[in-house]
Amino acid sequence: MRPCFALIAVLAGCVLLAERALADDQIEFLSGARVQGKVTHIDRTQKIVTFDARIGGREIRREYPYNKIHAVTYNGQRYVLNKKESTPKPLPRSTDQSGPDATSPQPPRSVKALIEEAGKTPPDWYDDTPLEYPPTLDLSWPAKPQGAWNNQKNVGQYMWDIVNPNPDRWRRGVKLVHHLLAMHQNDAKKRQRAMQTLGGMYFNLFQDYARAAYWWQQAGVDANHNAGFALGECYWRLGDRQAAVAFLVDPDRPRPNNSLRVGMIKLWGDMGETDKAVKVAEWYVRVGGEPHMAFLFAGDALRLAGRYQESLNYYQKVINAPDGKNKKNSDREKSRARASLEAVRLFDLSDVSRVADGSYQAESIGYSGPVVVEVVVQSRQIKSVRVVRHVEKQFYAALTDVPDQIIAKQGVKGVDATSRATMTAEAILNATAKALAQGAN
Amino acid sequence: MKHLLVGVVIVILGGAIAATSLVRKAAAHDPLQDVAMVGTALGATLVVYGGLVLLTALAGGGKSAALVRVDHFLPFLRKKKKQTVHRPSWFKRLVAKVLPASWLSDPMTGRAGRLRVFFKRLGPTMLSSPLRRVIQTICLLAFLWLFFYVCWPYTATPQPAGRVSTGWQLVEIDADTGFLRMVQTRADDWAQAPEEARFLVDPQALDAIQGEFGRFVVVQHVASDLTLRPSEPLTEHQLDQLLTTSGTWDLHERSPWPSHYADDLARKESLPADLFLVIDPLVSLSTAIAARSWVWSLTSAAVILIVCIVIPRGFCGYLCPLGTLIDLFDWAVSKRIRRFRVADDGWWVHLKYYVLLGTLVSAVCGVLVSGFVAAIPIITRGMLFLGEPVQSGLLRGWQQVPPPNAGQFVSILLFFVVLGLGLLRPRFWCKYVCPSGAVFSLGNVFRVSERKVESSCIHCNKCVEICPFDAIKADFTTRVTDCTLCQTCGGVCPTQAIKFVNRGNLVELKVENDPPTRETPIGRRGFVSLAAGTAAALVGGVGIASATKAFGARLGDPHTRPLVRPPGSVPEQEFLTMCIRCGECFKACPYNVLQPTGFEQGLEGLWTPKVVADHAGCASSCNACGQVCPTGAIRALPLAEKKAARMGLAIVNAETCLPMAAREPCRLCVDECIAAGYHAIEFKRMHTQTDEDGRPVEESGFLAPVVLADKCVGCGLCQMSCFNVNVHQKQLLPASAIVVEAGEGKEDRILHGSYRALRSAEASQRRARLRDQQTHDYFIPGSGSVDHAEAPSPFSADETAPPQTPAANDDPFGIGAP
Structure with missing residues (x-):
């Protein structure tokens, strides 16, 4: 009798466990993350899954669109909503390096393929970027807007005045142009204008040379076009020197x-x-x-x-x-x-490659007294620039930004001090130059 | 023997109470924490008192058979009579063993020792009661040190940025623990050290500060598989962000936000910077009444009142730094100027009680005037407006000292009036006016120790002359409400007739009313004056309250410009009630952004803190003002909350702003805001020129600032940089062209709740608003428009089909059979 009870208990346990396993649904997102919980509703028209995510004993109800989801395990069954690329997208994004050198030439074929592939996929931030523009904006996008300059009405003027000066708005700007492109896809002139604009934006704002090249190509930019040599630059940056030269005057x-x-x-x-x-x-x-x-x-x-x-x-x-x-x-x-x-x-003199390793201090006169800067050079690189003593007002901008710029640029050359219009910034620059000069001798 | 037993019982009782309370106090989240603290103080006081009883019993109570002696005065030096058998007390024997003989007086010859000669040179009060003077000195120095050291954060500099480990991919959020599992293709060992805090940052954001996602603690790691515990439960938005963000995450060793000021303050947190303020009972009492809520500093007031049962009014005689400062002033100045002296009695002798009553009455009416009259706020503000500018000027440069305003001048004036009262009589303020002292005088009703005069008194009047508190009546007995047990009288008494013993001791006491004091407990005149004084206090209290309200802040008036308050200030009406004008926040503010209000809000707003951003902005790494506020008028916010708390909104003056007015390019405010990590000001191009074709001319026009209201917290750094460069340095403008303003919708003034939650709710609303115009169209030429992220599913949703229960469907997602 007793073993029988035990068997029943074990079976009951199994059933309970199975029940539990069934109760836990799971969503695998395209981002690679997965989370467990319970699918409470599926909206097939809106393509939205309502999901009670279970996190640390809490339940959080969220709605997720299909296009964020890779697969859902629902009632023990796994459904794949979106295929995941097996390899991560090749994303030729910002290249701050001065471009590829001759030692690693990429065969032109692959550069072409790269451009094609990159151009046909949106940038990885695309989905997370909201489509946002002033409600007054005239999306019909006439070639010659009527009336006076109005950056809240005319797309080009909006881009010029509001989008371009603000890095924070660049992605939304690109999204808007993609939106315009889709809207006007049947209007050849506007389509061409949109694609050319996209090329310029990817090139100038994002240094995304592959996408810039793709959209310029699509817009029919050739060597004699205004943006021709910029397309050449794209090829060069991507590694196809030959293609680049074709766009230049030799x-x-x-x-x-x-x-x-x-x-x-x-x-x-x-x-x-x-x-x-x-x-x-x-x-x-x-x-x-x-x-x-x-x-x-x-x-x-x-x-x-x-x-x-x-x-x-x-x-x-x-x-x-x-x-x-x-x-x-x-x-x-x-x-x-x-x-x-x-x-x-x-x-x-303050070329860092000539400065011996070490830590150097120098001071210069700022707005309200001496500014002392300590520069640490290690293995021929500027490791840190620190304002160690100052009696300046806060001027965060100068005190943190200028040293950051110096480190980023590995020297005082090209650090933009004049636009900051503060004596503090110039004092930091001068002190850094003095400090580096100590090590150069 | 009996006394010994009593002593033991008291010690055990005290020990028991203290132990129980300490256990309760140690238990975290005990709602009775405050009571436990008072209990601990009570127990500790009992233990000390029991100890004194034991010591007294062991030393032999002497002829007066006192239960406890708290004598510590240096007795009058007399040659010992030959016939008496003298057995020195244990303390004297100990001292004789420790110190060289030449330092001590010789009882046989009556020759003063070196110590005594030294004290005598310092002065009669020092000679009589050196211990008291030493304690006073320590307390004053401690007050000044706490004042000038704790709030000197300038040695703290931002840490260099920590290490960054990139390329982390989120794998899973664990259902049971809520931990994050992340992997990285290469393994950065430092990033995986267990129990270390790491900061998750979205590398796609504008900068690391904007991309900061939250703080996590490393739980464990296997190879490059890392488990992280969130420091705070994830919010809904955070969850979405974690799950749907494509791309990888960065792990930062340190938060990208600077935190040096907060760190500096946290390092000094163990130092009780506001020690003297919280033990001023009037401050906490009146605040609690005015705010009609429990104020945590009430417990400190209770503790000091318990201690003062043993040493009645000991706060005034020993601890109060204002009292000590007045002593110094009296010694240095008042002693030499005698023309303003007044008699030792007059209408003013009971003034303090009426001031106290008036203060409490106006607190009942919801107006706090304790900050004007309580002892510690007066000296704090005196130091603040006199000492702090000197400190800043000398150590950091005079240009860092902002110009003073009416609030400062009135406060300095009051400080000097309080000191100057000493010209009337020594310690006139403490004896007759100070309402904090009055609280202790009333507490004296429960005193257990007392000054007693024995029958050996020879009526020499020396004690009356030396008493700093007018606490000795004409018959040489004690005016118990005034005596601070300073014991100076004991030291000057030639017959050692004065003792400080338990209250019940009645042995060999002097006959009272000899010579007659002509004081009656309450005569007809006394009653009349009491009635008149009380009436005056009541009328005064209500009057002050209604006057401040009448000439007050006029909060509803649309024409008054609301003041910008410190970050985390409670709503204005509550703020005015809860702020006690103690000055702690001014003291703590590293750049003197907080300045006292003058009469902009009438009397009601006097000395409350306001943000003046011309000379400095609110540092993002500092939350000091809330941390030091004793009443919670400025909420004690963690740094993360403080950075989300809006204190105002920067408003650009379109007429004066240099680029807006097309005068010259200027980007000071934008740079400052970006560098501070807020990114709350962006550009728009203005005055763009066009060529013949209507195309914009490259580089024409000006980049002008636009404040993003959803990101601006009103720190005022923009105003600071505009003022310093455009107004002060270049003299282009009469006033800063960007100014932080407060008011409805421009600031968050909440009593409870999270500012970050407010910001995240606003962000959700914004996202919801934008959702309507979202499309995912990504047109690729030659292929037509495709919804790129959509799986190429042959099955689209069947809109005509009736809604089905998903469980009964093989294809619940409408994508075709899996």
Whole structure:
């Protein structure tokens, strides 16, 4: 009799366990996470699963759309709602490095494939980014908006005034353009405009060269287009140098194949072809182009290559050049040249690769007293920049941002102190330069 | 023998009470924590008192057979009579053993020892009662040290950013424990140290501060499989974020927010910075009455009152730093200026009781005036507005000292008036006016120790002359409500007729009313003056209350501009009631963002803290003001809550803002806000120029600031940077073009609840609003529009089909059979 009871007890236990196993549903999300709980409702029209997630003994009722879910285990049965890619998406995202070097050339075929694949999938933040725009915005997106400038009504002006200045809005901006593209997919002109805008946004805002290239390709951008050399830059950044060169003017070839644009100088410089950059610049000016931007880029290219003396000459040429058609622009370029000239002269010494390892302190005068900065150089890299003593007002921006910038840029060159308009920032920069100069001697 | 037994019984009883209370106190979340604290104090006091009884019994009570002697004065030095057999007390024997003989007086010759000579040089009160002066000095120095050290956080600097481990993928949220399981392809060993706190950060956010998800503790790890325990239960939104965010997470070693000020404060948390404030019983008592709620500092008041049963009014004689400061002032100044002296009796002698009554009456009417008259707030504000600027100026530079306003001047004036009362009589304030002292005087009704005069009194009047508190009547007996047991009289008595013993001791006492004191307990005149005084106090209390209300804050008035209050301040009406103007928050505020209010809100708002962001902004790493507020008028928020508590909203002045007015480019406020981690100000381009084709000219126009109301907490850093550069340094503007404003909808003023919950509720609402216009269309040329994330399911939802119970369906999700 007794074993019989035991058997019944065991069986009952099994049933209970099975019951329990049945009671626990599970959702596996596309993000890779899974959570247990109970599916309480399935809305097949809205494609929404209502789920009581069980977390640490609590139950939290949430609704999840199908498109977030990989699979659901429901009443013991597993349903796959969305297939998961077996390999993570190749996401050629922001590349702060100065581009791939010649040692790791990617075969052009794979670059093409990369562009194709990336362009056809949305960026990984796409789904989490809300579609948000002012209700007053005119989504019909006429080519020439009527009336006065109105950044709450006209899409282009909204992008220009509100989206572009704010990194926080860039993703929403891209989403809006994708939305416009889908809306106007049957209007060839607007479709082309949207795709070209997307190319520009992925290129300028996200440095997402694959998607930029894809959308520019789709928009039919070729070598003679305004954005042509930028598409070339995309190819170069992605590793296809040959394709990039096809979009440029090569000064060493007898016949220029493309129309000359000032941005090409910068690209040649960035690609390491300093001499070509300088030649193109000279050429550009010879055929009647404005010298300011051209020589500024030439100077930058030389500076990038470490040819400081020559770069000083070109910066000086920018400063000496007469004003251009647009005085405002040429003034701006002159002041940039002046700043670069100053930076090369002042901070050439503080090139971190010449600074011996160690910790250096130096001070400079800030707004209300001395600012002491401690710079730690380790294995030829600036490891930390710390304001160790100051009597400044709070100025968080300067006290944290400037050291961060110095570390990011590994030097005081190019750290934007003037726009901050505080003496504190300049004091930190100068003190850092002084400190580094100690180690360079 | 009997006394010994009594002593033992008291010690055991006290020990038992203290032990029980300590056990209750140790039990966390015991609702009787406060009672337990009072019980501990009661037990400890009993133990000490029992100990004194035992000591007295062991030393032999002497001829007066006192149960307890609390004498510590230095007796008048006399040559001993030859015939008396002298057996020195155990204390004297001990001292004689420890100190060299030359330091001590010789009882045979009556020659003063070095110690005595030294004390004598310091002054008669020092000679009579050195212990008291030592305690007073320690207390004053402790007060000043706590004041000037604890609130000096400038040695704290932000820590360098901690290590970051990237590429963590969430695998599972455990159903039973709620723990997170995460994996990483490579294994960062440091990130997996057990029991260490790690901060989950979304690397896709604008910066690490914006991306901070929450704090987790490492439970265990196997290879690169990590289990994390959330420090706080996950919210609904957090859950969604965890489950649906594509991409990986970063684990940070330290929170990306700076926290150095809060850390500095936490390091000093064991130091009771507001010790003297919480033991001022008037402060807690009147606050509790005015707010009609329990105030935790009431327990501290109860503790000090219990202690003062043994040492009646001991607070005034020994502890009160204001009293000691007045003593110093009297010694340095009043002693030399005698022209303002008044008689030792007059209408003012009972003033303190009427001030106390008036204070409590106005507290009943909901107006707190204790901050104006209570002892500790007066000295705190005096130090604050006189000492703190000097401290800041000398140690951090004078430009860091904000200009004073009316509130500061009135407070400084009051401080000097209190000191200057000493010109009338020494310690005039303490004796006759101080309402905190009056509370202790009333507490004296329950005293167990007392000053007694024996019949050997020779009526020499020395004790009356030296008593600092006018506590000795004309017949040399004690005015018990005033005596602080300072024991100076004992030291000057040539016949050692004065003793400090248990209240019931009646041995060999002097005859009372000889010489006659001409004081009656309550005569007709006394009754009249009592009645008149009480009436005056009642009328005064109600009058002050109604006057402050009448000329008060006028909260409902739309024309008055609401003041910006510290982060976590309770609603304005409650704030005005609960704030006791103690000045602790000003003291704690590292950049002096908090300034006292002058008469902007009439009398009702005087000395309450307001945010003045011209000179400094509220540091995101600081929550000091709430932590030091003794009454909870500023809630003691954890740093995470404080960063979500809106104290105001920055408003840009479109007419003066430099880029808005197209004067010159300026991005100070935006940079400052981003650097502080809030990202609450963004740009919009204004005055954009167009070319002939209507296209915008590159770089034309100005980038002008736009405040995002859902992100701005009103810290005022933007105002600070605009003021310092554009107003002060460049002198381009008369006032900051971006100013933090308070008011309905611009600030969170709640008594209870979480600010983070408020923010997250707002975020949910925003998301819900946006959900209507969401689409997932991602058009790819040549393929038509596809809903990309949608599985390529051949089955779409059958909208015409009747709703089915999912369980009965093979295809509950409408995607085709699995």
